[in-house]
Amino acid sequence: MIDHITDSFIKKITGSLKRGKQVHRRLPQGGLVYIDRPLPFLVIFRHPTGQPDHATADFLKANASYIISHQERTEELRPLVQSIAKTLSDHFGAFMIMELMAAPADATDAPLFKVLGPEKQLPTTTKTIVEELQRIKLPETRTSVATDTNQLLLQEPHSLLTEEELKRHSVLLLGLQLRPIYKNKATGRIYPQLLRNMREKVANAIKKTVFDFVSVQTTHHPVHFQALGRQSVNRVVWRIDKQLTSISDQFQFLLLVTPVNNQEAWAAFQKSKYKEQPTFHYRLLPVDADQLKRKLYNIAIEKVDDPTLGYLFRDKRHELDKMLTMLADRNTPDFLYSSMQLYGTVHEPLLKIAEGILAAIPEPMREKDAALMPVKEFAALAEQEISFLREQYPGLDSGVDVREDIVGLIVSEGRLNVGTDAKIPRHRAEALIQHEVGTHILTYYNGKAQPLRQLYMGSPGYEELQEGLAVLSEWLVGGLDQDRMRMLAARVVAVYHLTKGSSFTENFWRLKDTYNFSDETAWDITMRVHRGGGLTKDAVYLRGLVHLLEYLKQGHELEPLLIGKIRQDYLPLVQELIYRNVLRPVPIKPRYLLNEGIKPKLEQLKAGISVFNLL
Template identity: 30%
Template sequence: MTGPVHFDQIDWLVDVVSSLNEGKAIRKDFGDGSRLHVDRLLPFLFLHIDGGRNEDVARSVVQANASYLVASDPRSVLPIVKALSMVAAKQFGAFVIVRFAELDRDRFLTDDAPYLPPFEVSVWSSGNAPEVRETFSKAVSASEARFRTPQVEERRMASSKIDGDLAGLAGSALLVAEFAPIYRAPQSGNTFPEVRDQLIATLFDAGLRACAAFIEARGIMKPASHRSLGRRALVEAVNRVDRGIDEIATAFDVLLAVTPINAGQAFHRFEANGFVGDPGFLYRPLTVQVEDAKQRLFSIAFDRIEDPVLYELYRQKQQEVDLQLSLVAARNRQTFIEFGRALYGPVEPLLLAEAERILDYLSEDGPDTASRSDDVEAADSVYLERQAQSMIAAYQEKFPDFQVDVEVRDDLPSGLMVSNHRLLISRKTLMDPRRVAPLLSHEIGVHLLTFFNGGCQGLRLFRSGLAGYEGMQEGLAVFAEYLAGGMTAGRLKLIAARVVACADMLSGAKFDQTFHRLVRDYGFSRAAAFNLTLRVYRGGGLAKDAIYLRGLLELLDHLKRGAALDPFWMGKISSGHFGVMEELASRGLLKPPAIYPLFLATKDGRDRLEKARQGLRPIDLLQSKEM
């Protein structure tokens, strides 16, 4: 836009009206930073007039919305908004414009201020939409302020000619919000990133709340929530960020990188040394050059994502991948344990107390999942592979894209694990055959199912996992064993003992000290205690194994509150992302799960789930003390 636009002279504006009437999306760039974006017709438009002032936050807040106009010339605005308002008013009966701008200066901040003062938010609205101004002001005033508290001041009249013109459009209302540029240092002009991001999130949310109030007051529609009025279309920048992070995240596997390849030999050496000292673990070579991967990770540009929710999800994932790279690079170094603590957290006192209660309760019961009756023939890797292929085939009948590679490997300790679309089975595995179906429900019915469901969402992030997803994912997987009818005393005891072992490791106990405690205090066999201690001390000390019980407790509390499980089947997410998943689903950015776990298709599975909704603790999940 280099000059005034006249509606009756511009063919593209006629095309815009035609597209809106046909329900088509619009994204029109004008070559000077100006843009019209409408991913669907809505009874509102967010507006920012730049005027060459580089108002970064105001522009970002506006661009975060499903319907916005960013313009560099005020004279170009009126004909475009008039065209949009005519179409919207015809369909909805009313239309509201929300204009954001930044004030010239931060007048409350002075050189001699003894603390960070409030910051100014100036608000004005046309007289025909008082609920818009009231809702916006209330939302801003009530927002969480980590740095400076907003102070809303309502003006009595418009401060510019364009606002008067916009307010005069037939069937339209106007809200103008101008705020102090507190995200910039007064002298240098440098940006405070945390302040910037918080300011965008606050104003974006308040703007949508104001639009929702306008819509509801006029009976136009009843949105599921104000956030459901957000964007439904992804810009290409989101796909570029998604691909970029996924390519780095999938170039290495954290658990494979830190899992010893010589578990059998290490046990025999440990045994020969009288179960004293460090077994001496060896690891496979890394498949990623850490420094190069980090450089590529932080060269990914986030500035054009536009959607603040997705922006935050990818920032969190970027930070997590950075920590994972630091972790694998620090194998067998003193810093490894601290990177693991940063990724998986400490063992909280309440978590440790719950684990110790379980161990006290189960002091008389089977020590580990490998225990079995003498008259039951052990299930080996051949049997496991056959049963796994059978379960995978059952999922494929419901969802043909459920394509899993099953690998039986010599370089893994006894057990199973999932890596992306692969199910890895250790050739050394021996277990009670009655434990096979529950463990396959854990690995296939949760880990692989959420991988494939996440892959259906259009963004790889939901397949590889949102930051911090592993705790809830493992809690869900353990809960799946209960739903499948296989939560035994031995299994629950093992999960609790992992927490105690993690607490010992994080407090400085040596490998052999934790090993002997498991044998002496909790009755684990030496082989089982070694395998458990190996998991906790691999790489130099990995706190991951505490997340199984932590995640299970979070899930049981989630169910007790009456919350749904569906968002957890959509992809790999944490408990903290439950609300985000609901919002993205309400905006049409997420699909329902392509496939549900087989154990929920049975009456027994559904009955167990309903029982859990009444309120259970981990000990209440026990179904058999003999298996």
């Protein structure tokens, strides 16, 4: 921190900008000048004299170029702002300054936002920010936007540039006054959730306004308004990302909620003539859920001033919290309630689709004596597919493990686990490989190729998109048969009845008698749904497929969804981080995207098809 803003200090800053460098320097009284890289704009906030307003100052930290200072330092601040404006205006052909301020706390009749701008100059830019602010929706708050001249910003003793200087250096000066609804008027205490919400929305409005200005008035032409965001990531971000990953890596959730005595429990269930509730045993917990939760909430996510990354981290913490609660509640009724929070339930439209599939395919279509592929042969094919992916990305360190304590196929931490008793129809082997290797392993390592660990660890709720992609890959390679669709539909029906109070035996008999599933298949579906105390995850396969087909019908591309283990509504956040050069392009593509013969099917998806067309 410095005591005064001197001429030599200003020269160092402008020198850095001329060399294309970042500026990150402390100012007197805890102020800060942060310019991520030379950009044709600057956002300014000055603490009112004698009344520091750190909450409003936080609004600036979501921007890539800003100064936080104090009104009593205006005399020192003025030459710094003038030098930055002149330097960057010379470089870009024009420059924009936006100053944020809070309306007085007692101004109850003040609009939520007031835009201060020149009366005649660049009306489209002023119009842009007004329109963007009007789109902001906040809970229990009416969004009102007023406009006024920027004369308040040009009056002594607080003006930073004169009208003549603005004209001479092609600088647009705007002001944005906020009504501080994020503060309690009586106590001054902050409402943190409202502050975060409002800060994120105002930051986007500012970026869109700057985008309008720079695209027309300057030589800088960003591809998207999000490209004006911060590219440099604070070290605290990587530390928190690592801390969250460290906690996630301490337990393998799906393995811990999957029975280890499946065959013994099945034999006992058969012996009881399918009347007695089976008893399942699980792996011992390798962690103390309470201790891990303490570590989880000791992670100082509030120190992340980037709204997008802060949101990702808070979302992940909530998910890990719920997972640890579920592990602590295994084999109790509470497990189901946490599962419904984590994976959702079955709503009426999805139930109707599932029942429609089961009505359209009332009987098993696969022949009972259909050829099965030996587990070792399947494992060898999977290893070949992993080698194919490794050719695209040498860092792919995966493999196949054949294990006695696994039921069916499970990908965990980027490796494929195959149960020794897994029954793999030969005609579905390629589909299963694309499901497990071409989707689950591929997205794990695409995520691992990114600097942000959340992309391979898995964003909260990623399973729906993951399983939707995995099932769609089965269809693309021609292995999604009608029996597979019956099974996905049956899982939805079983989850629905689980949440309505059906017991294990009731769900089993429903699948066996009403929907004509074989004894063993009905067991497998019911076991998966009732494991742990009631796991609603199995509804995400069909739900994810339905939502994915709708997404592709809207004209979106498939490839960006493979960047990691993300959920569908994360795509705008991921795209923002790509525009900001925080994330990198996808390094690995599945075999089906490189196969010219599959292009007609991809075109079908864009034209729009439903799950019933897949039958």
